[in-house]
Amino acid sequence: MPKRKIPNLDDPYEHALPKPDGDPWAVILKPEMETDKIQCDAWKEEVQTLLIFAGLFSAVVTAFIIESYKFLQPDPNDAIINLLTQIANGPNATVTTSLAAGGSMSPVSLFTQKSSSVRINVFWFISLILNLTTVLVGTISLQWLREHQAYPGLSPKQTLAILHMRTESLKAWYVPQIFAMLPLLLQGALVLFLAGLIDFTLPLGQKLSIPIACIVGFILLFLAATTILPAF
Template sequence: MEYKLRFNDDRARDAGPQFDEKLPQEELDTEFKKEFPPDPVIGSELDDAARVWKVYRKEANAYDSALLDGWSSTLDILLIFAGLFSAVATAFVIDNYYTGPPRPEWASPSYLGLRMVSILWFTSIMLSLSVAFLSILVKQWIGEYRARNLASAKSPRHWAHRHQVYSQALHAWPVGALVSLLPVILHISLFLFFAGTL
């Protein structure tokens, strides 16, 4: 169907020549209709294999993919940094750590300073390892969530119902807040390590 736009009023005629402009063909939803054909029978819009459930599945998968890929890449970076940082901090702690019997000179202020440094470094390592541990747990949870959502279902409607249950669980357990909190914990760990080196 072709549309024409005509300017026929007096002002347009006085201002200059009359224009006939063709508007583009209206094909905005043809791709959508090809991918998701309309339901054949009126009243079957909420049946198990209705178009709405197929559209929901596509949109939900796109949203989940973007969200989970972002979280997963953040967790990968945190795991690498936490592992490298823990190795470096452990080397400093081993050099500073003594397991022998107590010595009388440990009562002096200089040895109390060394003890404080050891406490800061041990705390730093514990926080770093906690970040690594929590990152692994969240990555496993993300993998399980993806596997459950990619599993086949009896019908698109059953898939939508199952996805809604898992999606509500994803947002009920504050995964996003935890993924945002892990870099902060790693920064605190890094600052404690630097405080011990000063």
């Protein structure tokens, strides 16, 4: 039996593999690009939906803040009412002297901010800040994704290398966690707005505040159940 020759590295293959059609780097790159596109499209769709809701929600919160902010400032009409009340009650030397000198009673000295008004504005201002933060981070995130998917004039081999580098960079910079945080920011803003809404309706009577509190409680219960229970 003839002794089998040990092949060298430069010897031709006895059973050569068929050469693939096209660039092998392009074949490897295609499924990687498809997987990356699916993930990026999911992020884009979620962020764009959040931005639409955040824009509408900001308009609603701003309208309520415009009204509630008035409760933190003295009403100029209160000074006039106080003066007319004192004049109607009888002569007052101090008031008469003040009026003759062209002065007026300061409404600031008679005005005190209610704790409920301060609390309502704190809720709604923080809600607006969280809402605007969601818009800001969401807009920047969309810019990240646009640059992440840009490969101008690169070969398949270079594109594959850069894709791997960018994917690792997204993980290193916690970009997936940032996208997951955006709905939580918006939910927190909504919870604060609803809490302020309940506080806003309390002085208006139980017939109005109790139904609103019940509906808000049901919404918060649903939110807690769908957010916390899946974690267990």
